[in-house]
Amino acid sequence: MFMLDEIVAHKRVELERKKREASAARLRDKLAAARAPRDFRGALKAPGISLIAEIKRKSPSKGEFRAKFEPEQLARAYEAGGASAISVLADEAFFGNGASVVEQVANLGGLSLPVMYKDFIVDEYQILEARAVGADAALVIVRSVPDDRQLAELLALAGELGMGVIAECFTPADAERALGAGAKIVGINNRDLQTFEVDIRRAGQIRALLGEDIVTVSESGMHSRSDALQAQSDGFDAMLVGEAILSAADPGEAVRRFVGREAEGGAAEEAAAGKEGVAG
Numbered sequence: 001m002f003m004l005d006e007i008v009a010h011k012r013v014e015l016e017r018k019k020r021e022a023s024a025a026r027l028r029d030k031l032a033a034a035r036a037p038r039d040f041r042g043a044l045k046a047p048g049i050s051l052i053a054e055i056k057r058k059s060p061s062k063g064e065f066r067a068k069f070e071p072e073q074l075a076r077a078y079e080a081g082g083a084s085a086i087s088v089l090a091d092e093a094f095f096g097n098g099a100s101v102v103e104q105v106a107n108l109g110g111l112s113l114p115v116m117y118k119d120f121i122v123d124e125y126q127i128l129e130a131r132a133v134g135a136d137a138a139l140v141i142v143r144s145v146p147d148d149r150q151l152a153e154l155l156a157l158a159g160e161l162g163m164g165v166i167a168e169c170f171t172p173a174d175a176e177r178a179l180g181a182g183a184k185i186v187g188i189n190n191r192d193l194q195t196f197e198v199d200i201r202r203a204g205q206i207r208a209l210l211g212e213d214i215v216t217v218s219e220s221g222m223h224s225r226s227d228a229l230q231a232q233s234d235g236f237d238a239m240l241v242g243e244a245i246l247s248a249a250d251p252g253e254a255v256r257r258f259v260g261r262e263a264e265g266g267a268a269e270e271a272a273a274g275k276e277g278v279a280g
């Protein structure tokens with residue numbers, strides 16, 4: 001069995017337990033009281049390539065990312081650094097932090113970025129939970145939902161609740177299913193889940209198959225500003241980055257580098273201002 005199948009199988013068992021602890025009806029009550037959703041799609045569509053910066057404690061292939069896991073500090077550093085949205089893993093078993101961390105970040109005082117609930121979604125219960133904990137968006141891996149009708153229903157439910165939703169694809173066939181199900185935001189994962197190999201050119205090829213009205217996100221395995229510029233020139237609106245930021249000594253600084261803001265502040269900014277003065 002390969003990793004995605006294994007995680008999804010585990011997720012189904014976990015969901016049975018969660019549903020016993022808190023029914024879907026209870027989640028609907030809770031989400032009625034959640035803060036209003038923030039505009040995720042709009043945040044990704046802003047000029048330039050937008051960054052969705054990720055919060056996860058660990059991953060199956062890389063282990064723990066930081067000696068001390070401090071989601072609130074990370075979220076604040078991401079916002080200050082110029083990220084456009086924050087993705088928070090909601091899978092405790094494989095990624096080390098569950099829905100309670102999504103809730104913590106989504107309701108953090110002073111934070112204004114939209115927050116995405118990132119899980120292996122196979123059931124509408126998870127979409128309800130996402131909104132109930134205050135998330136503004138969710139991610140659905142197209143391949144984890146083989147039934148076309150169920151895929152369309154999951155995307156529609158997120159829309160009804162006012163959330164944005166990324167339909168995550170690996171292949172052109174996945175992308176076709178995503179569009180058929182009504183996806184408005186399509187993510188293309190650069191990491192092959194069978195081999196864990198990363199190839200960011202493949203995403204560009206799949207991007208080319210999608211219309212201009214679809215908001216697109218290049219996901220995984222991006223390490224530098226030049227990867228970001230590659231995605232931008234391939235026509236992506238946004239990128240989803242975790243490891244490169246989480247494993248940096250200063251995650252806020254890593255965010256600034258990805259969005260091309262590293263010249264701001266300090267000596268670089270003064271030099272730029274000086275040059276402008278001479279030119280003007």
Ligand SMILES: O=P(O)(O)OC[C@@H](O)[C@@H](O)c1c[nH]c2ccccc12
Pocket residue numbers: 054119120141168189219220221222240241242243244
């Ligand atoms: O840490 P990376 O390589 O920058 O990748 C981030 C994100 O794309 C990755 O975590 C991811 C993309 N889709 C997923 C689905 C489930 C779990 C994780 C993911």
